Amino acid sequence: EVQVVESGGGLVQPGGSLRLSCAASGFTFSDHFMDWVRQAPGKGLEWVGRTRNEANTHTTEYAASVKGRFTISRDDSKNSLYLQINSLKTEDTAVYYCAVDLGYNIGGTWYSNFRHWGQGTLVTVSS
Amino acid sequence: DIQMTQSPSSLSASVGDRVTITCRASQTISSYLNWYQQKPGKAPKLLIYAASSLQSGVPSRFSGSASGTDFTLTISSLQPEDFATYYCQQSYSIPRTFGQGTKVEIK
Numbered sequence: 503e504v505q506v507v508e509s510g511g512g513l514v515q516p517g518g519s520l521r522l523s524c525a526a527s528g529f530t531f532s533d534h535f536m537d538w539v540r541q542a543p544g545k546g547l548e549w550v551g552r553t554r555n556e557a558n559t560h561t562t563e564y565a566a567s568v569k570g571r572f573t574i575s576r577d578d579s580k581n582s583l584y585l586q587i588n589s590l591k592t593e594d595t596a597v598y599y600c601a602v603d604l605g606y607n608i609g610g611t612w613y614s615n616f617r618h619w620g621q622g623t624l625v626t627v628s629s
Numbered sequence: 630d631i632q633m634t635q636s637p638s639s640l641s642a643s644v645g646d647r648v649t650i651t652c653r654a655s656q657t658i659s660s661y662l663n664w665y666q667q668k669p670g671k672a673p674k675l676l677i678y679a680a681s682s683l684q685s686g687v688p689s690r691f692s693g694s695a696s697g698t699d700f701t702l703t704i705s706s707l708q709p710e711d712f713a714t715y716y717c718q719q720s721y722s723i724p725r726t727f728g729q730g731t732k733v734e735i736k
Contacts, residue, residue: 534702537725539673547665547673547716549725564630599672606678613679614720615663619672 504528504618508600511623518590523581524600531532532556532578535603537616538585540596549615550574552596568594589628597622631655631719635728641736650731652717657698663723664693664702665729668713672719674717707733719730 510522524536535558538550551564553574561573573586583600601616632655642648644685651663659679665673667705675684680700702712712735717728 546730547667547718547727549727552725565724606682608679608682613661613682615675615678616665616673616718617675617678617684619674621647622672 504604506618506620507518508598508620508623511598512578513626513628514590515629516590516592516627518586519586520590520625522585522598522625524585524620526581526583526600526602527535530600531576533580535614536574536576536583537601537603538572538574538583539616539619540594540603541599541622542593542596545596547571549562550585552603553609555578555589563624569572586624590625592627593612595627597624631722631725632723633717633719633728634714635704635731637731638675638729639732639734641734642707642711643736644707645735646707648707648711648733648734650702650715650717652700652728654698654700654719654721658719658721661719661734662693662695662700663720664684664691665713665716665718667716680707686722686729695709704733 505527507525510595532568537552554561570588575584600620602618604617634653662680666679667673680695681693694701714730714732
């Protein structure tokens with residue numbers, strides 16, 4: 503059974519930093535892309551970024567709204583994903599979800615999706 | 630970036646109703662479209678992937694279809710547990726983008 507558990511959220515002052523963690527189990531972590539998605543209070547889902555798998559040398563992508571302030575990393579030996587958040591702004595207040603891109607191969611074409619999600623961790627940026 | 634536009638943003642329906650939610654992509658995304666259901670305080674749950682494939686364990690009253698850049702999620706007979714917010718998401722390109730959500734409420 504796939505399990506994904508985020509941790510590290512909390513109350514931070516504007517300009518501060520925080521490191522979120524995501525512990526995964528139940529699948530071969532190193533084989534899969536991992537993403538962060540956030541959701542501001544009462545708002546919709548916003549993709550934050552991703553790290554690719556070992557075969558793709560763990561390259562990363564980011565949403566324009568967080569590029570330069572957020573850093574995604576992973577430790578395949580610990581089946582863990584991380585999100586380093588710097589220079590926090592009040593608009594970064596959100597529940598941050600770790601999402602597993604397990605995808606499906608249909609007729610030789612790979613269809614990416616977020617098949618599994620953690621329960622989320624709340625980051626509140628306020629003075 | 631690919632914009633995903635969902636409609637309606639909310640709807641009221643009764644148990645047993647047929648419900649249709651539409652998502653339009655700003656450019657072609659082939660069948661790279663997923664649908665999620667989210668209940669208050671919970672993480673999203675994958676319902677449909679590749680525009681029309683039903684995720685394992687999801688009731689067959691949920692279905693997805695596509696026509697060009699227009700995608701539809703249909704609930705054939707709304708059940709009490711289906712009252713939630715539904716999101717579409719494109720997996721054609723980076724950045725991944727979601728629709729703004731459709732909240733299905735009890736009439």
